Amino acid sequence: MKHTIRRRLLSLLVVLAILSLPAAQALTTQQAGELLEEYYIDPVPEQVLSQPTVEAMLEALGDPYTQYFTAEEYQAFLSSMVDQDITGIGVLCSMTDEGSLILEVYDNSPAQAGGLAAGDLITAVDGTPIAGLALEVLSGMLQGQTGTTVDVTYRREGQTRTVTLTRAQVIIPSTDSELLEGHVGYISCTTFGGDTVGHFTQAFETYGSQADRWIVDLRDNPGGEVAAAIDSAGAFTGQEPLAYLQDSTGACGVYGSNSQRKTEAPVIVLTNGGSASASELFAAGIQDYNRGIVVGERTYGKGVGQIVLDESALPDYFTDGDGMKITTFRFYSASGSTTDTVGIIPDLVVPDELAPAVALLLSASDPGADTEGHARLDMGWRWYIDLEQGLADSQWRAAFTALLEAIPPETDLYVGTQAGWTAVTPRALAEELGLEGYRSRGFSDSGESPFAVEIDTLGTYGIVTGSGDGSFDPAGTLTRAQLCALLAQALHCKPGAQTELFDDVPAGSWYAQSVNALTDLGLVEGTGDGLFRPDDPVTHEQFITIAGRLAQRLNLAVAQSAQEFDAALLEQGAQAYAGWAQEGLWTLTRSWEGYMGNAVSLLWAPLDEIAPQGVTTREEAAALLCSLLTHLEILPS
Numbered sequence: 126m127k128h129t130i131r132r133r134l135l136s137l138l139v140v141l142a143i144l145s146l147p148a149a150q151a152l153t154t155q156q157a158g159e160l161l162e163e164y165y166i167d168p169v170p171e172q173v174l175s176q177p178t179v180e181a182m183l184e185a186l187g188d189p190y191t192q193y194f195t196a197e198e199y200q201a202f203l204s205s206m207v208d209q210d211i212t213g214i215g216v217l218c219s220m221t222d223e224g225s226l227i228l229e230v231y232d233n234s235p236a237q238a239g240g241l242a243a244g245d246l247i248t249a250v251d252g253t254p255i256a257g258l259a260l261e262v263l264s265g266m267l268q269g270q271t272g273t274t275v276d277v278t279y280r281r282e283g284q285t286r287t288v289t290l291t292r293a294q295v296i297i298p299s300t301d302s303e304l305l306e307g308h309v310g311y312i313s314c315t316t317f318g319g320d321t322v323g324h325f326t327q328a329f330e331t332y333g334s335q336a337d338r339w340i341v342d343l344r345d346n347p348g349g350e351v352a353a354a355i356d357s358a359g360a361f362t363g364q365e366p367l368a369y370l371q372d373s374t375g376a377c378g379v380y381g382s383n384s385q386r387k388t389e390a391p392v393i394v395l396t397n398g399g400s401a402s403a404s405e406l407f408a409a410g411i412q413d414y415n416r417g418i419v420v421g422e423r424t425y426g427k428g429v430g431q432i433v434l435d436e437s438a439l440p441d442y443f444t445d446g447d448g449m450k451i452t453t454f455r456f457y458s459a460s461g462s463t464t465d466t467v468g469i470i471p472d473l474v475v476p477d478e479l480a481p482a483v484a485l486l487l488s489a490s491d492p493g494a495d496t497e498g499h500a501r502l503d504m505g506w507r508w509y510i511d512l513e514q515g516l517a518d519s520q521w522r523a524a525f526t527a528l529l530e531a532i533p534p535e536t537d538l539y540v541g542t543q544a545g546w547t548a549v550t551p552r553a554l555a556e557e558l559g560l561e562g563y564r565s566r567g568f569s570d571s572g573e574s575p576f577a578v579e580i581d582t583l584g585t586y587g588i589v590t591g592s593g594d595g596s597f598d599p600a601g602t603l604t605r606a607q608l609c610a611l612l613a614q615a616l617h618c619k620p621g622a623q624t625e626l627f628d629d630v631p632a633g634s635w636y637a638q639s640v641n642a643l644t645d646l647g648l649v650e651g652t653g654d655g656l657f658r659p660d661d662p663v664t665h666e667q668f669i670t671i672a673g674r675l676a677q678r679l680n681l682a683v684a685q686s687a688q689e690f691d692a693a694l695l696e697q698g699a700q701a702y703a704g705w706a707q708e709g710l711w712t713l714t715r716s717w718e719g720y721m722g723n724a725v726s727l728l729w730a731p732l733d734e735i736a737p738q739g740v741t742t743r744e745e746a747a748a749l750l751c752s753l754l755t756h757l758e759i760l761p762s
Contacts, residue, residue: 152442154179157193157449160442164432164451165191166373188452190431196446199435213268214275215295216241224248224256224280225263231297235290241279248285249278268292302328309488310336310390314357317349317403322356322384329360329387338488339392341407344421344477348402351380351430351456355403358410359384361392361417367410369457369681370430377681378454391506392417393484396469397477401425402456408469409458413758415505418472420487421480423587426617428456428465460758461681466646467616470586472504472761473531475524482524483531486510496541500554503537504761516558526560533585533761534567534578574599574744576729579751586760588615589747599744606636606659608668608746609649612675613639615750616646627657634659648674665745666706666737669728672749673709676716680757686716698733706737713749717756727752 158174161182169186176182179193194202215234218225225247230236249255250266267275269292278287300314300321310332314321339361348354355367359382368380394408396419405424411417435448443449457463475483489509492499500510515525529551532538539546540554555563567581568591574580580597583589589611591597603611618639625632630640636659643649648671651657677684690711692699699710714732717725728735729748754760 152179152193152447152449154182156442157182160434160449160451161186161191164434164453166429166452166454168373190427190429190450190452192450194448194450199446199448202448202450212271212292212294213264214239214241214277214290214292215297216247216267217297218247218263220258220263221246222256224254227279231295234295235293236277239277239288239290241277241288242281245279245281247277247279249276249287251276252278298324300324302332304332304335305340305485306488308335308337308490309485310339310388311342312339313342314404315346317346317351317353317357317407319350319353321349321353325357325360326387333388336388337390337490339388339390339417340395340481340484340488341392342395342481343400343404343407344395344397344480345399346401346404347399347425348404348427351403351406353403354407355380355410356382356384358382358407360387362386362410362414365410365414365459367413367459368406369459369461370454371457371681372454377457393487394419395421395480395484396424396471397422397480398425400469401427402430405464405469406456406458409460409462409464412469412472412761413459417506418487418504418508418761419469420473420475420484421471422474422477423470423617424464424468426464426466426468426619428463428467430454430456457681458758461683462679462757462759463681466618467679467759470760473528474586475527475531479524479527482521483528486515486521486524486528489514492541496546497543499541500549501539501541501546502532503539512558522560523562525558526555526562529555529560529563530566531585534581568595568597570596570599576744576748576751580744580747582760583615583747583751588750588754588760590614597743597747599742599747601743603663603668603741603743603746604659605649605657605661605663605667606634606640607743608663608671608741609639609643609659610636611746611750612648612671613642615754616642616675618642618646627651628655630657630659646678648678662740663746664737665735665739665741666702666709668741668746668749669702669713670706670709672753673712676712676753676757679759683712683716683757687712696732698731698735702737713753725756727756 157179161169173182173185176185183191183193214236215231216227216236217229218227223246227241227243227245227247229243230241247255255263271293273292274289275292276287276289278285299316299318300312302312305311310328312325312328358367362382363386364382366379366381370378370380392411394411394417396408401424408419412419429452431450432453433448433450436443455463455465487508487510489511491509498512500512502508515521532551538549538551540549552563552565566585568584571577571580580599584591620638624641626641626644630637640657640659677687687708690708692707695707695710699707702710713728714726715724719725727749729745755762
């Protein structure tokens with residue numbers, strides 16, 4: 126399936142060019158308007174172009190990623206994507222009631238030369254006690270001009286010492302690496318910039334011969350340079366297409382890594398809600414090519430990219446060090462699916478604070494024939510868990526519990542016995558090991574449905590939340606408001622302004638933001654006369670139409686397939702459906718090919734068994750949504 130989609134995408138025209146612009150004397154509102162009209166991904170409304178200032182234009186545009194930078198702001202922006210150069214002593218600290226705890230001492234820093242180490246507690250600077258001070262105040266005390274000295278008093282193992290350090294320039298890397306537990310390569314990357322690929326390469330050169338597992342921590346990584354993310358991911362995937370960029374004309378360019386694969390070992394990518402843009406492309410590439418798994422929280426969902434214009438690109442527009450960042454293209458992963466809004470759904474959804482421990486639990490080495498004392502999770506790769514480590518203390522037990530709760534239905538889990546690997550369910554293993562905090566994310570009544578696996582899968586990934594009492598009510602009917610809430614949850618829609626797009630959708634209602642979000646995305650529309658009719662049931666042909674629009678929005682290849690729509694080629698049962706519903710039927714029954722070249726239907730039943738005017742049930746909606754997200758490789762499978 127994924128290879129069919131990729132072949133379609135590779136046949137698209139590759140066009141990404143910087144177009145020439147007429148010269149100008151300065152960045153006036155007129156020139157800013159010209160830049161927006163030339164580069165912006167969508168048509169720019171006249172009300173944006175008519176604003177009196179550049180700042181007002183960008184505010185009216187409403188795109189948080191399109192920004193104008195003063196010279197100072199532009200330098201800060203550029204600095205945020207590379208290793209930071211500061212003058213100080215070179216420590217990373219957190220404040221406690223007694224002082225400042227050193228979390229990390231940077232290489233080649235005055236602190237390292239003076240013997241400071243992680244775990245030391247700074248209690249005074251130049252004789253001034255620091256307990257109770259804000260971290261920003263402490264930073265100001267430690268930083269200063271190159272060559273000046275500062276006395277740092279710290280406590281280690283109950284003994285207080287003072288050392289005089291000479292301040293110097295310290296490089297704080299945006300990407301760092303180390304070897305954990307003797308065999309797990311760990312790379313922490315806070316942004317993708319010009320230095321990133323070199324840091325990744327250094328990590329593999331330093332630890333590659335020892336690491337049989339890798340962890341790449343992209344939590345709170347907002348993105349950065351697409352090329353840097355692609356080349357970094359290429360260390361795991363090799364020279365494969367990893368992203369497609371579509372511009373305002375619909376033309377697409379393909380991004381692939383020039384890097385040779387640097388390891389055959391699998392990788393666990395850590396993400397959270399602060400992982401965005403290029404870091405989402407990195408994570409998607411690992412999932413798409415089965416080079417590992419993603420663990421943590423769902424990512425932000427920034428599926429658009431920007432170009433940065435400055436004096437080097439347009440010297441007649443930017444004359445004093447200023448610059449402008451403009452949203453110019455949309456991202457799609459190697460599978461052809463967008464990350465915009467929907468983000469990356471991890472293979473194992475676990476709380477942010479437990480993600481590193483969960484990754485380490487999954488990184489145990491292959492125990493070989495002696496399987497006792499281990500568990501094994503088959504998820505693309507075989508991931509081994511040392512049960513002794515998982516039960517070592519309350520923190521490890523919490524991580525182990527979260528891991529078991531995150532395992533989706535029908536994923537193979539085994540426990541080692543004298544006879545070898547024995548299949549076990551997450552609940553049974555949790556009970557056997559005494560993990561009392563375990564709570565299944567499935568629903569109490571999902572077993573009553575023929576779509577129990579689909580329902581519980583969506584529950585495990587947080588796509589559906591049920592009725593609030595642990596049940597799902599599979600046979601319950603779905604109203605238009607409930608459908609919008611379901612899809613807004615699935616798409617990870619951000620809360621928007623409390624506006625009233627329809628007369629019968631009051632701004633304060635529980636479904637207003639979901640209805641508005643789905644309307645803005647073009648997935649739903651009103652019924653006429655300014656009404657939405659939120660309490661009306663959703664018919665099958667309405668639901669199929671909306672699901673077809675959703676599939677086209679989420680995936681490039683599906684959108685391309687929709688252009689081939691021919692009602693005459695639909696199966697016979699389609700004639701009972703209204704003409705406006707038939708493109709949705711095409712999208713859901715003709716856009717996917719099986720391995721034998723046959724068309725694959727995503728519908729929950731044969732078409733001739735689905736009454737067009739029948740009322741959609743919650744289990745039918747769950748079945749189609751799960752099938753759709755799985756086939757688009759948005760939902761891990």
